[in-house]
Amino acid sequence: MNKHIALFLPSLRGGGAERVMVNLAKAFAKNNFQVDLVLAKAEGPYLSQISSDIRIVDLNASRVALSLFPLAKYLRKNKPFALISALNHANIIAILAAEISLTKIKIIVTEHNTLSRTLLHPANVRTKLMPFFMKLFYPMADHVIAVSNGVADDLSKTLNFSRSKIKVIYNPVVTDDLFEKADEEVDHRWFQDKQYPVILAVGRLTEQKDYPTLIKAFYHVRQQRKAKLVILGDGEKREELLNLVKDMGLEQDVDIIGFVQNPYAYMKRCSVFVLSSKWEGLPTVLVEALACGANVISTDCPSGPREILDNGNYGKLVQVGDVEALTESILRCFSGSYDIDLDKLLSRSNDFHVEKIAREYIDLFRLL
Structure with missing residues (x-):
């Protein structure tokens, strides 16, 4: 087997899929693979995390669609054994590029989100058209990987694509350096003075993450006791969320910080970690929070949280959009009603350790 692997992404902007691909790239390099991280545009905060043993290939395309021919040229010239891509629009480009490159490169596309739910909240025309292109081109991939059983079931049903x-x-x-970063200090007064319990949420400020439900629940929490809410993430809903915080009179108790390089130190020190999403694929932040020993509350959204938390065995599940249930669960966490077994959480998080997952991909390579 040729041990040259390429991973293709639009960029390295701060998101779950991007973090996953960076972790995979590092793990492959550690297992003596020659690794190219091929980016439509080499930009984003995760660029600083790429080690020197991984080659960054910048296709310098202003849009993912415009990276088609540069990617095909890269494949024709470099001939990696396999190309792994993430995010469905990039997956389409990866499959097409492999076809027009006239090479025998193996294509592995990965799905990170629940497609049917994404279609209920289309960000643009491209999102609406994506199922048509996926039905047309996904059968041409050598493997279609879903990041959870929920994502796989939904993808099969939505595309009428064989589940098998x-x-x-x-x-x-979970990476070894996650635990090292979790031990670093947090430069934020609410985590340093520990005067009040702190609720933490991490993720892009988008419709998917449903931060309004969390902020409304926090408003009701504040009616009963003093607490703080910190949200780490950037996105198009930032101004809307800041206005909601202001309208509810919570400016002194809510801090929407933006993207941070090390969310793990915050996770380790928070009183409760909340995922309020309307839909997910396999939310990486939920696994990271477990690894950091956080008390976790998540919406029972499709899909991922129920799988990660094993039907509520490792954290509390509440219904999507249920402000009252989320409020009650947060208050119960504050009162100590939910016990945390750190060994139990760590054991579960190890099911998502990068070395274990990289080995599953390497085993897959041997079958190609």
Whole structure:
């Protein structure tokens, strides 16, 4: 087997899929693979995390669609054994590029989100058209990987694609340096003075993450006791969320910080970690929070949280959009009603360790 592997992404902007691919790239390099991280545009905060043993290939395309011919040229010239791509629009480009490159490169596309739910909240025309292109081109891939059973089941149903042709491999979330970063200090007064319990949420400020439900629940929490809410993430809903915080009179108790390089130190020190999403694929932040020993509350959204938390065995599940249930669960966490077994959480998070997941991909390579 040729041990030259390429991973293709639009960029390295701060998101779960990007973090996953960076972790995979590092793990492959550690297992003596020659690794190219091929980016439509080499930009984003995760660039600083790429080690020197991984080659960054910048296709310098202003849009993912415009990276088609540069990617085909790269494949024709470099001939990696396999190309792994993430995010469905990039997956389409990866499959097409492999076809026009006239090479025998193996194509592995990965799905990180629940497609049917994404279609209920289309960000643009491209999102609406994506199922048509996926139905047309996904059968041409050598493997279609879903990051959870929920994602796989939904993908099969939405695309009328045989479930047997979709393999589930969890995201490589837990790394050895995660624990080192979790021990670093947090430069934030609410975490330093520990005067009040702090609720933490991490993720892009988008419709998917449903931060309004969390902020409304926090408003009701504040009616009963003093607490703080910190949200780490950037996105198009930032101004809307800041206005909601202001309208509810919570400016002194809510801090929407933006993207941070090390969310793990915050996770280790928070009183409760909340995922309020309307839909997910396999939320990496939930696994990271477990690894950091956080008390976890998540919406029971499709899909991923129920799988990660094993039907509520490792954290509390509440219904999507249920402000009252989320409020009650947060208050119960504060009162100590939910016990945390750190060894139990760590054991579960190890199911998502990067070395274990990388080995599953390497085993897959041997079958190609």
